Amino acid sequence: MKKRTKLGSTPTGPAQKRVVILGLAPVDALDVIGPAEVFALANRMHAGETAPYVLELVSAGTDVYVESETGIGLRGHRTLADERRASRPIDTLIVATGTGSLEHLDGTAIDWLRVRAKTARRVCSICVGAFALAEAGLLDGRRATTHWAMANRLAERYPAVQVDPNPIWVKHGNLYTSAGITAGIDLALALVGEDLGNSVALELAKGLVLFLRRPGGQAQFSVSLQAQKRMSPALDALRLWVNEHLGAEITVEMLADVANTSVRTLVRMFQREMKTTPAKYVEEVRLEAVCQALELGGRSLESIARRYGYQSVDVLRRAFVRRLGVTPKEYAQRFGTAATGPDEIEVSQSGRASVQRAYVP
Known part of the structure; x- marks a missing residue:
């Protein structure tokens, strides 16, 4: 029997931000768990009475279990059909999938994503989740990134997307795309920094034994x-x-x-x-x-x-x-390793000779 990992959930309070991770199976498990740990740690470290986030995993499949490419299943909170019926507000919508999903992206999930992106404050993708955003037409005319090894494939399949394989993550309007796998943690830290301040994000990075902005990156050299x-x-x-x-x-x-x-x-x-x-x-x-x-x-x-x-x-x-x-x-x-300013919103995926600086269109 496969191990099942459950992500916690609490009722949404008046000041809480609802973060929904949409899993299009088979997902890369770290694409889900990495960002989830950042938001969960932000809740645990919060000193106030109300935690800042409600974190929920929504399965695009027919049941709540989201299979991963590791063979370890993740138990979500509801299916996409449940989410559609409830139609609760979403502050931050994060899309996670895996390379095994790219040739058969769920059409129902893509249609839902296209609609819900209009009302969510932020829409994000982790690694190859950018393919789902692009399939929904959300990245047309926008700058985006993904895992460097998949960048050419993304650009060839969706020529209207301005694919940049270099950054750890990119923000274009309210659309955020991140690079390979662990880059989802970097993006989640940046999102928390936007919400709660750079000092909070720095404390989270320390708690996770990570750089707030890594000095090198996913694909060194x-x-x-x-x-x-x-x-x-x-x-x-x-x-x-x-x-x-x-x-x-x-x-x-x-x-x-x-x-x-x-x-x-x-x-x-x-x-x-x-x-x-x-x-x-x-x-x-x-x-x-x-x-x-x-x-x-x-x-x-x-x-x-x-x-x-x-x-x-x-x-x-x-x-x-x-x-x-x-x-x-x-x-x-x-x-540089001594840089700690809060205004950088794009981080180097590598030392590659390319423009690696804050980018807000």
Whole structure:
């Protein structure tokens, strides 16, 4: 018999926010339990008479049990049919599913989601739950994220969605999308921060032994990770060589020599396998390493520039602004380990060379 985990529920009080997690089975169990633990801990830590949240799991299936991809079932509070009949107000609606659900998303649940999104204060997705929001048309014309390995699939299936594979989570209007799996915890912490203040969210993060905003992220060195997924053995060996020589001058001719091929052939290989040029790839890897160094702190910008192959701080600064849209100093202030300001609403999923900063359209 499968283990069943029950999420607690209490009657909604006048000052409470009703948080509904819609589970489209089979869900990734952590996509449900991770955010739920954040809201539950916020209730436990609350000093007032009325807990701030009522947390409920709604099953999109025919019974209250939501099966997960781990084989561990979650016992919800009601089915979607029950929820439709009751039609109670929802403050925050969170959609969780799993990769096994993406080819047969429940049409009834999608229709309900499309309607209820009009009245909920916030509508959120965890990881591949973004596919359900996109299927409902809620992300059309909006910026969104998902697990970095599923980003291309989301963009190809729903071309009207502005998919960004880099952030931990993105807010666009009242729509929130988060990256892979544990990123749902980051998003839930941010939602509590919006409701109860950044200091409360920080205490929750401490209680959960987490960063309020993680200095690295879900896919550390995502340029390299995604490159490995697509590269032939020849380019994979070249990738390793680039990572070992970031502090030195790297030209296309040098890369061609290392790969034992011509420059023209190397350029074609990068275009075919990486959809970029050798020079742009090297710059992305360098800037990714710079981002990671800035997030970790402890080094001067001068030493970082030298370490990663930039002739001067000015050269690094220009490349950084051109690619990321902010200066290295601004990036460090927002995403360094010492940054604690409450206004950041988008967190880096990785050190990848991309715009990783607060984003509110």
